[in-house]
Every structure is written in C-alpha cells, then in structure tokens.
Amino acid sequence: MMLGRVKGCVVSTVKHPSYEGKKVLLVEPVSPDGTPKRGTVVAVDTVGAGDGDIVLVASEGRSATEILGFSTRMPLRSVIIGIVDHIELYRP
Amino acid sequence: MKLGRVVGKLWATAKDKKLNGLKLYLMQPVDESDRPLGSELVAVDTVGSKEGDLVYWVGGAEATFPFQDRQIPSDVTIVGLVDRLDLAEDRPA
Numbered sequence: 001m002m003l004g005r006v007k008g009c010v011v012s013t014v015k016h017p018s019y020e021g022k023k024v025l026l027v028e029p030v031s032p033d034g035t036p037k038r039g040t041v042v043a044v045d046t047v048g049a050g051d052g053d054i055v056l057v058a059s060e061g062r063s064a065t066e067i068l069g070f071s072t073r074m075p076l077r078s079v080i081i082g083i084v085d086h087i088e089l090y091r092p
Numbered sequence: 093m094k095l096g097r098v099v100g101k102l103w104a105t106a107k108d109k110k111l112n113g114l115k116l117y118l119m120q121p122v123d124e125s126d127r128p129l130g131s132e133l134v135a136v137d138t139v140g141s142k143e144g145d146l147v148y149w150v151g152g153a154e155a156t157f158p159f160q161d162r163q164i165p166s167d168v169t170i171v172g173l174v175d176r177l178d179l180a181e182d183r184p185a
Contacts, residue, residue, distance in 0.1 A: 008179035015172035
C-alpha cells in the first residue's frame with residue numbers, strides 16, 4: 001500500500017463501466033512525515049475519503065477486484081482502502 | 093491509475109491479432125497540473141479518446157481486462173476521459 005494525500009476529485013462522464021457510480025479521487029503520494037512526492041495517482045474511494053485526508057492506496061495484485069466485489073477482473077487498479085488517523089515514526 | 097494527455101496516434105499494420113480493431117495512442121503521463129511525468133507511452137484506447145484529451149489510464153495486469161469476453165495484450169489502457177479536475181486548492185475557502 002502507498003501513503004498519499006487527497007488533492008481533489010476527477011469528474012468524468014465517458015469511462016469504463018467498472019468506474020460507474022464510483023468516487024474517483026486524485027491522490028498525491030507523500031512520505032510518512034507528510035512531504036509530498038511527485039506522481040499523482042487516480043484512485044477509486046471505498047472509505048469516504050475527502051480533501052486533505054492522508055489515505056492508504058492499494059494498487060497491487062487483486063486488491064481492487066477483491067474490495068469492489070467484481071465477479072470478473074476489471075481494468076481498475078488503485079483503490080483507497082483506509083484513512084490514516086496517526087503515524088508514529090520510530091526514528092527522530 | 094494515473095492521468096495522461098493524449099499527444100498522438102499510432103498505426104501498426106503488423107501486430108498481434110488480439111490488437112486488431114483497437115486504437116493505439118501516444119500518451120504522456122501528467123500530474124494534476126499537466127506537468128509531464130516520465131516519457132510518453134503507447135496506450136490502447138477503450139473510451140474514444142481524441143488528440144489533446146486529458147484521460148486516466150490503468151497499467152499492469154489490469155490493463156488487459158477492459159473487455160468481458162477477451163483479454164488484450166496491453167500494459168497501458170485508457171479507461172476514462174476527464175471532464176475536469178476538481179482540486180481543493182482551486183476552490184474558494
């Protein structure tokens with residue numbers, strides 16, 4: 001999973017049917033201390049994330065198929081699967 | 093998934109037959125401010141993109157699954173056209 005900050009949402013009319021009715025957000029990758037990194041990701045929200053939230057994005061393996069309950073595999077890879085409340089870093 | 097800008101079209105007569113009938117575009121991955129990220133990619137289109145469109149695309153194994161009845165040999169597939177980006181920083185406080 002990847003850590004990121006929600007920057008906004010994608011408004012889209014013409015899209016693959018697997019994206020119908022889903023909230024599609026823009027997520028900027030961040031390091032654990034909150035420093036932004038380049039490479040904005042487009043991810044489907046499953047937890048009610050909003051602007052500025054630090055979120056967990058899964059883009060590996062069969063995460064999206066499992067979480068969204070598709071019966072067949074779909075061209076959808078990145079899903080927001082958690083909103084981070086707190087991170088504790090062990091090194092100073 | 094990531095954002096991209098369609099920057100060109102590509103034709104290939106000799107290709108895997110599973111790509112027959114599909115449109116190939118040159119697509120530049122971009123961030124939300126339209127700044128390029130890395131180099132251009134060749135993408136299979138599934139949504140009727142046109143040159144200059146802002147799109148989102150999927151990579152990896154999921155790129156092979158746009159159709160119910162068959163898998164396609166693609167590792168970059170365009171799956172949506174962006175109407176607009178609603179960015180928090182652009183909204184009035």
